[in-house]
Amino acid sequence: MKKKIVTIISFFIFFSFNSHALIEVDITRGNLNPLPVAVSPLFIDSTSENKISKELGNLNIGLEISTIIENNLKKTGLFNPLNQDAFIQKPDIAHLKPRFEDWQLIKAQALITGKVEMLENNLRIEFRLWDILAGREMLALAFTTVPNNYRRVGHIITDKVYQRLTGEQGYFDTRIIYVAEEGPKTQRIKKLAIMDQDGANTKYLTLGNELVLTPRFNPTNQMVTYLSYFRNLPRVYLLDIETGVQEVVGTFPGMTFAPRFSPDGKKIIMSFAKDGNSDIYTMNLESREVEQITDHPSIDTSPSYSPNGKFITFNSDRSGYQQIYVMRSDGSNVKRISFGTGIYGTPVWSPRGDLIAFTKLHKGKFYIGVMRIDGKGERLLTENYYQEAPSWSPNGRVLIFYRETKSGDQGEGFSATLWSIDLTGYNERKVETLTDASDPSWSSLLTK
Amino acid sequence: MTKSIFISTFFHIFMIILTALSLPFMRRAPLDLPAIVSVEFIQIGDKTNLPFAPKAKKILEKIKKEQERVVSEQAPPKLVKKEKPDAVPLPKEKIKKKEKIKKNKQNPEKIETEIRQVSEFEKKEIFDPNQIAALIDKSKEETAEEIKKNNKLTQSQDKSIVSSGLTLSEEDALKAQIFGCWSVPLGLPYNEDLLVRIKLELNPDGSIVNTEILDHARMNKPGQSFYKVLAESALRAVKLCQPLRVPATGFERWKDLQLNFDANEMLKG
Numbered sequence: 185m186k187k188k189i190v191t192i193i194s195f196f197i198f199f200s201f202n203s204h205a206l207i208e209v210d211i212t213r214g215n216l217n218p219l220p221v222a223v224s225p226l227f228i229d230s231t232s233e234n235k236i237s238k239e240l241g242n243l244n245i246g247l248e249i250s251t252i253i254e255n256n257l258k259k260t261g262l263f264n265p266l267n268q269d270a271f272i273q274k275p276d277i278a279h280l281k282p283r284f285e286d287w288q289l290i291k292a293q294a295l296i297t298g299k300v301e302m303l304e305n306n307l308r309i310e311f312r313l314w315d316i317l318a319g320r321e322m323l324a325l326a327f328t329t330v331p332n333n334y335r336r337v338g339h340i341i342t343d344k345v346y347q348r349l350t351g352e353q354g355y356f357d358t359r360i361i362y363v364a365e366e367g368p369k370t371q372r373i374k375k376l377a378i379m380d381q382d383g384a385n386t387k388y389l390t391l392g393n394e395l396v397l398t399p400r401f402n403p404t405n406q407m408v409t410y411l412s413y414f415r416n417l418p419r420v421y422l423l424d425i426e427t428g429v430q431e432v433v434g435t436f437p438g439m440t441f442a443p444r445f446s447p448d449g450k451k452i453i454m455s456f457a458k459d460g461n462s463d464i465y466t467m468n469l470e471s472r473e474v475e476q477i478t479d480h481p482s483i484d485t486s487p488s489y490s491p492n493g494k495f496i497t498f499n500s501d502r503s504g505y506q507q508i509y510v511m512r513s514d515g516s517n518v519k520r521i522s523f524g525t526g527i528y529g530t531p532v533w534s535p536r537g538d539l540i541a542f543t544k545l546h547k548g549k550f551y552i553g554v555m556r557i558d559g560k561g562e563r564l565l566t567e568n569y570y571q572e573a574p575s576w577s578p579n580g581r582v583l584i585f586y587r588e589t590k591s592g593d594q595g596e597g598f599s600a601t602l603w604s605i606d607l608t609g610y611n612e613r614k615v616e617t618l619t620d621a622s623d624p625s626w627s628s629l630l631t632k
Numbered sequence: 633m634t635k636s637i638f639i640s641t642f643f644h645i646f647m648i649i650l651t652a653l654s655l656p657f658m659r660r661a662p663l664d665l666p667a668i669v670s671v672e673f674i675q676i677g678d679k680t681n682l683p684f685a686p687k688a689k690k691i692l693e694k695i696k697k698e699q700e701r702v703v704s705e706q707a708p709p710k711l712v713k714k715e716k717p718d719a720v721p722l723p724k725e726k727i728k729k730k731e732k733i734k735k736n737k738q739n740p741e742k743i744e745t746e747i748r749q750v751s752e753f754e755k756k757e758i759f760d761p762n763q764i765a766a767l768i769d770k771s772k773e774e775t776a777e778e779i780k781k782n783n784k785l786t787q788s789q790d791k792s793i794v795s796s797g798l799t800l801s802e803e804d805a806l807k808a809q810i811f812g813c814w815s816v817p818l819g820l821p822y823n824e825d826l827l828v829r830i831k832l833e834l835n836p837d838g839s840i841v842n843t844e845i846l847d848h849a850r851m852n853k854p855g856q857s858f859y860k861v862l863a864e865s866a867l868r869a870v871k872l873c874q875p876l877r878v879p880a881t882g883f884e885r886w887k888d889l890q891l892n893f894d895a896n897e898m899l900k901g
Binding site: 206207208209210211212213214215216217218219261262293315317318346349350351352536538581608 | 797798803806807810811812813814815816817818819820821823831857858859860861862864865866867868869871872885886888889890891892893894895897898
């Protein structure tokens with residue numbers, strides 16, 4: 185027995201010494217420079233080109249799609265699309281088999297090539313993603329669609345590329361609904377508007393004769409809920425964007441605020457004031473049953489479900505100042521999670537489930553920030569004179585919100601604009617809209 | 633009583649075997665032991681008293697002495713003794729070889745430590761490196777060949793080598809180079825382990841023969857798709873950087889190199 189133990193121990197020692205022989209070097213830093221990507225214009229042969237120009241007018245569709253992809257990638261802040269003038273290889277040959285040395289020469293690390301064809305009356309668009317340094321293909325896909333849907337194909341390609349290179353879902357084939365505002369501050373006309381996430385294809389969904397507020401996307405489909413005043417009474421509406429069909433969910437006595445869908449899209453959660461006291465309610469969209477979730481003499485507003493539907497975050501002034509709370513979806517186990525100085529509001533649970541975005545007011549400044557769901561790790565991403573209403577991109581990486589500028593006594597110099605910022609806090613961008621805009625809400629991916 | 637002893641022993645043995653089998657070093661490819669040992673011998677000789685001097689002094693001295701260093705006399709005994717543990721687990725064949733060499737020793741001055749062939753080797757090397765190579769050739773041909781190679785390299789060039797691993801400056805040079813090449817993917821999740829270990833096989837000029845992701849299995853696990861992205865970024869960095877800034881000497885030491893790419897610090901702050 186002794187011998188055995190000795191053998192085992194010596195065996196053990198042998199290996200433990202042996203294991204030190206390989207030299208290890210820890211690389212704990214890198215550069216945060218965006219990844220250089222070359223997006224070659226998509227190749228199109230002359231017969232297809234003729235057919236397409238009949239459908240879409242004189243449009244270089246290959247270049248158009250590559251530009252859409254470039255713009256999308258650039259806006260993420262994670263990629264640096266290289267100037268097409270520097271490209272050495274022609275699109276058609278590059279799509280078959282790129283000369284990787286040529287692309288390495290211009291410092292590209294990834295390359296997107298593609299081909300557009302007209303098959304009968306449909307557009308067939310294929311693309312390939314190449315790893316230049318490894319010298320191999322990473323991804324290849326083809327899509328078929330009607331010709332005037334080419335912009336969406338550009339967005340879908342970006343989603344696929346983004347997912348392959350970053351490991352997380354993209355957010356490009358999405359839309360943003362917002363309140364378009366026109367006119368002086370005292371007499372604003374507010375219309376519901378929707379656009380692609382890159383600002384193209386803006387459409388107005390209401391006429392502007394009624395005040396509209398807080399549009400919110402259903403996370404499972406293209407339905408929208410919003411608040412509109414009809415004869416000075418707020419009503420919660422449902423709108424199907426695909427069909428344009430609109431219906432009233434219900435008329436509630438007193439003020440109603442901030443309707444929002446549950447993650448399964450079957451309920452609406454909102455707050456309304458009854459007898460001067462705001463509490464949180466849900467309404468089942470099928471049975472139209474209303475259920476009271478909180479019952480507290482303080483003001484509870486801005487509810488938002490966690491992605492698994494088990495918890496609700498909301499803000500309440502039950503501690504004296506407005507702070508953020510989390511509770512179970514049946515209203516039990518209420519816990520305060522924000523403890524910083526200042527006033528916290530509009531909590532929104534990330535679709536990824538790990539963070540809660542909020543607006544914070546502290547010493548006359550507005551901040552958009554995120555904290556973990558237990559309230560720890562608070563990070564303020566951006567500061568401004570007035571900004572609020574963050575809404576998450578479907579992958580939980582970017583927030584869109586709106587800002588208002590300071591105006592004079594008569595409302596001069598006033599403007600409201602949409603902005604986006606990612607979780608790093610460095611990539612802040614203005615989202616271009618045709619008119620002034622507020623209260624944005626980001627849709628889920630149109631194709632999954 | 634005997635029963636409980638039996639059970640206790642059984643479980644102890646079981647635990648030891650389990651630990652031995654599950655420890656990660658078990659998976660590493662067998663290393664070329666003779667080669668590594670021979671390189672270390674040269675380094676110890678070269679080092680002389682350097683390990684006690686600060687880094688700057690080391691470099692100055694290096695420049696001064698460059699080619700005509702007399703090594704064996706200055707070798708600090710402590711450092712050489714450190715080699716002991718490495719010598720213990722060597723295969724039997726290897727140990728026998730050492731004993732042979734020990735017996736061959738003629739200069740009593742140098743028989744201070746267990747691994748005397750270090751100093752003997754060094755001293756002779758100064759006079760005629762090829763002869764030394766031939767001497768060792770008798771005990772083992774393979775080793776001799778390795779040493780010949782190394783002699784050619786080490787004789788003419790700067791020898792800033794610590795007995796195992798890279799020196800600080802060598803490591804810094806390599807790190808600095810790779811820091812510049814590695815674009816950390818910014819879309820990685822914050823609540824995951826962001827470490828990827830890559831094993832490289834290198835040419836003497838620092839170009840890459842082969843790369844291997846050590847936790848390859850993790851790539852295909854559900855919810856770990858980011859790991860593939862991270863691993864690919866590390867591979868890109870290595871490829872973008874090649875040829876790597878490796879030390880001019882001691883190829884045997886670093887021909888297999890492991891790089892641990894750790895994005896935790898970068899992204900979590």
